[in-house]
Amino acid sequence: MTTDTGKPEMRFTAQKLSISLLFGTTAFLAFAHPNAAWSQNATDINAQNGATSGRDDAIQTRPLVIEGEAVKEAGDSTPPVYAGGQVATGGRAGVLGNKDVMETPFSTTSYTSELIKNQQAQEISDVMDNDPSVVNTSGFGNFANRFTIRGFDLTGDDVSIDGLYGTAPRQSVAVEMFERVEVLKGASAFLNGMAPGSGGLGGSINLVPKRATDDPITSMTGTYGTSSQFGGQVDAGRRFGSDNEFGVRTNLVYRDGEGSIENEERTTQLGAIALDFRGDDARLTFDAGLNKIRVENGRPTVAIGSVTSLPSAPSGSHNFAAEGTFSDLEDKFAQARLEYDVSDSTMLYTAVGAHNSDEAGNYASATLSGSDGSASFGNFANVFERDDVTGTAGVQQTFETGPVKHELNVGTSAMWQEVHQNWSFLTGENGNIYSSGPSGIAFGDPGDPKLSSTSILSSYFLADTLTFLDDKVHLTGGIRRQNVKVRNYTLATGAKSSAYDSSANSPMVSVIGEVTDYLSVYGNYIEGLSQGQTVSDSSATNLGETLAPYKTKQYEIGTKVDFGSFGGGIALFQAEKPSAYLNSSNVFATDGEQRNRGIELTAFGEPVEGIRILGGVTFIDAELVSTENGTNDGNTAPGVPDYQLTFGTEYDLPFLEGATVGARVIHTASQYVNTANTASIPSWTRLDVSARYKTELYNYPVTFQANVENLTDNDYWETASTQTNYITAGAPLTAKFAITANF
Template sequence: MRNPEFPLSAVAAAVLLACAAAAQAQNPTPPAADETVLQTVTVNASADASQGGLPPPAAGGQVARGSRLGMLGNVSTMDAPFSATAYTQQLIQDQQARSVADVLLNDPTVRVARGFGNYQELYVIRGFPVQSDDMAYNGLYGILPRQYVATELLERVEVLRGANTFLNGAAPGNGGIGGSINLVPKRAPREPLSQVTAGIESGGQRYLATDLARRFGEDQATGIRINAARRDGGTAIDDEERKLNLLSVGVDHRGRNFRLSADVGYQEHKLDQSRPSVDLSPGIRVPRAPDASSNYGQPWIYSDERDVFGTVRGEVDISADITAWAAAGMRRGKEENSLHTPRVLNDAGDTGGFRFDNARRDTVRTGEAGVRAKLRTGDVGHTLAVSASAFDLKERNAFAFGGDIRSNLYDPVDVPPPDVPATGDLSDPRVTRKTRLSSIAVSDTLSFAQDSVLLTLGARHQKLKETGYAAGTGAETGRYDKSAVTPVAGLVYKPMSGLSLYANYAEALTRAPTPAFDSANPNDVFSPSRSKQKEIGAKYDNGSFGAGVALFDVRQPQGVEDAANVFSVSGEQRNRGLELTVYGRAMPGLRLLGGLTLLDAEQKDTGAAGNDGNDVIGAPKYQANLGAEWDIPGVQGLTLTGRVLRTGSQYADAANTQKLPAWTRLDAGVRYLTTVGKQMLTLRASVENLTDRDYWASAGGYPGAGYLVLGNPRTFVISASLDF
């Protein structure tokens, strides 16, 4: 790797902190203390209408022992030829995580960025962006709100690393290259659940939520779980206001040879005077990060998102060895916003830019169906699967932009919102895009040598169809209609109990980049782009502590223009790296979670000789996380928590002239579990960005764009949960 800039001091400091905490445990908490915590969150009912239900939590309860691998269903971590981590609801609650982004702060292979020009959460895995549009909900794309997903909806957050078109189908937002994220809905556990949580955080943000669940009928076969939440008030950022309203209902039923589940939900998320991303003019240096609590956003900026969604899933056992499943879902989304992204003009921090208003309406329909069967041919076992999927998005858009807004990053100036002309009707937008994806896939997982060797082979035939329309006139502006087959091969070898060695070859399929309107061939349509991945790795789990290591190489085609302005898909982005993950009980009373990623993301054959060999925008050479939880000896129910995040330097431009410095963030907290009468009470307090560090957290996330996002300031979060 080129100049890896390995953060020895930061990682060593984190390890020393954790070890110091462990060394102070003269009378360590017995293992039973961890088990007591696990019992309070174990969900024994199926969360996805599957025969086996959710994979159980691993030691420590923060991650699970398996996760969904698309059409392969729930697969044990040690049996999977891929790298994946599933974060549990216990971790979500204990860390007071508000959104998916907060959960993924625990993942050393993921960094959180933001959508292009808006406030959409975006996740960078192995140096490739995964938009929240491309997250799956119980295996279905496009069901949950596309900009922000509240954690009250979720039982687990599952991260699958690497190309995954075979497993999940092509992602509607053109992602799925560096990884994917699947969100698992909540289900009623066996024991009745009645919980209320109230909290407050810096800036006066107030929080109230309730989580209710019951099971009914013979053998408690039918369950219902209701979640409601409200957040309202200021944040640690000056003058910023956030509001969240959420309601969801999940039901499930387990019959003798069938299982059903369904979800319906509503989420409203509104931001007022939220701090925007920052663009950079070419040729200037990356400006000094402003005070983390400052707000250079205009007072008229807002973003309002409302979504209604629902899914249904069923599974039936045709025989002891054959199971069929089907699922369908729908979402209607409404977004309205008025935005401004400051563009830094000089080293003094002066900014320009324009106002951009947008009205968007989404209608998503999606579904899948399939069959899995188990059989044997001699000494070889087979798990066969056939799956078909379909996705349909109708997007309506209108927008308005213009004006000249002048301010300064360090001394902001409030500018009245300029009047800007609209394209389309902001109160009733026209259809501007239709996306239709369909596919069929087959696979066979062969098992040899008493299941110590597992070989997965498969392929998916994918159709990608998209039609664009002008927002003002409704006239068709372009059409894409192509198909391709993506194969997969994965091998797992388990030489001994608790150890798995694996390798895979997988591909991601995305719509090809299109020529610009002023290129020499603006109407050319290219075949889908295949991103090709090779990966080898190892996993270890002794029942108390687990770890994984992976080496990967991913190559993604890129569009370039030659000297004659002829566009072709002949460039390449090549990302190579090493990932290390750890989890579980390092010793009684001490739980660790984290790891390290080393990344070499390189531009190749770019068409600009000066950029060949340069780093990719927004891809740090290293990132490391380490979180620790320590149960204080002698004080039943008291736990101290801490986490360190370290991210290496990264570039905001393809020429590698605009460089963001590396940054480190420290978090700390305390949790106390007690009883009030016969009721369980959990008190939690945490401090995010303990040292109040001012830093640019990310660069880019949209192809070719290097916009910056400022890290959040020191934030105090306090909450209390009462089970009654």
């Protein structure tokens, strides 16, 4: 990524750099090595280059800020940053690789590390606050990041790293090691394969690791967040060799202390390394990391039980967590990718990865028993371990048949997963969400984790992109054959309790055409794929049967514009997701359906020099088309607001060079909490503001910044679950401060 300074920036976070770093950065500058590299201002680089950006030479716009130099980048080349620095000009479209947004027949957004740094984002959910098609939610009973994209659920299990499933931390991810957070809206079974958590029906999220740039950079950051959370970051990268062919980039992060919610303490530790080699014919990348998060007294989600008149949200800073609750999350992951050019038209590629997740926690989620906030608090102790091995391999071939160019991609992917877990349920306690959480809960001992399940996901795919009419039209067709094998085991005995083995085809066809130099139109048909249920209802005549995988069918048309310094898009989509229930013939069958129809409008860039915009609005009609006995036919699916708007802007102050102020508004419509539509949470609005000042001390660039989320300190229920009838309280006014020095 690049910063306003014009060069790729790196933030490498030292452990336990606390307030001494935050307020000691200035003093440290005086002793920094005089030959350390520092970044040039983007305005200076633009003036030197004298270049313009945009797709039409007649339009004079500010130059794009491009990452690194014009050399062959390691791995599939990452699209450069767009004007304004908040998003990129493209991103990964699964097996189709990295594509320019104007040549991608899907709605995509790639958020940059410049945005992550400027907004002081700490988790993926912080980045998703910028996206009008994504609703942030939480895991039930734990503190995992979950997302609703175009009205369908996406868990952390279904987040990929550099296009590979199975290596991302499964509950919460510290984003400082990543260059991009990419969102592809819509089903993606063909593009990415079946997601291991059976998500990816409404969209997918891909994380792109940071890599070393041609300019050596060392960046140190001290942070403070309300009410007493201190942290430090250090990010360093260097390239070596006669042609800078070898690269190393490392990131360290440490944060600790009480956040804006009373008595909720979080500790985050991240250590990551990225190695790469870029040769004339071969490119190799290797990424590894350790992601550790501990949450003590985390405020839980709230199940509504049988209550239909929901209580008002408690104070945003109020914590009703039961005493003794905690969650320990540790993820270790590594992956490597190799590309080799056999010839100018043939490339072989492969990627392999491994991941270990180790979790333990005591949880006490609240279930409402009255509209006055009274609730019962459960008692759940859990241990969880999971190992993943994942990989993909294939060949890309380009050739021509007359006036038509082809880009053929043939390959295979596979993921093996083994889960060990154990738990303990004991009697909980009664309490109230408006008072402090119960203190008398005695949590049980879950014991050692036992084998719970094994699964193998494997697939073969074929894709061909045809380009014709002077490269103005791109037509893509493809199919993926997916196989799912699952074995479940009884924890007490270790005996196999059920098995699943099924296959399905996932097709895709799309077209995108350049109408003018600034305007493209596109359309696609693609499917999502999720594991079918094994019938366990004893009253079903097909008890024990394994249903075929569920196919979510999506149709989408849209248009995209790019005027060089700002752009946007409009997408109209319909997705039909099947569901299963016991029908009138006592057969448990896939007779249900949820149909989401919507329109999505987005805008981004720097339409006027010094003014940047980012955001949009999404309208969704999420209808339960077919439900058991028709009881809820025509109702709105839970957890899906009719519309969501998010819009942010930044303004460089003309009277104070280096100073920038910003604001962002997020507005979410009301959401139903259950399929009967008898309970709902009201709409809410949040205002965020920011300010930063870039200057030089002792000839070194230094940035002072402040970000305030929920400036008006509103109390609100932030989101309702799409599946399990629970709601999550919004965070209170949260202030974050940082000082960053580049050496």
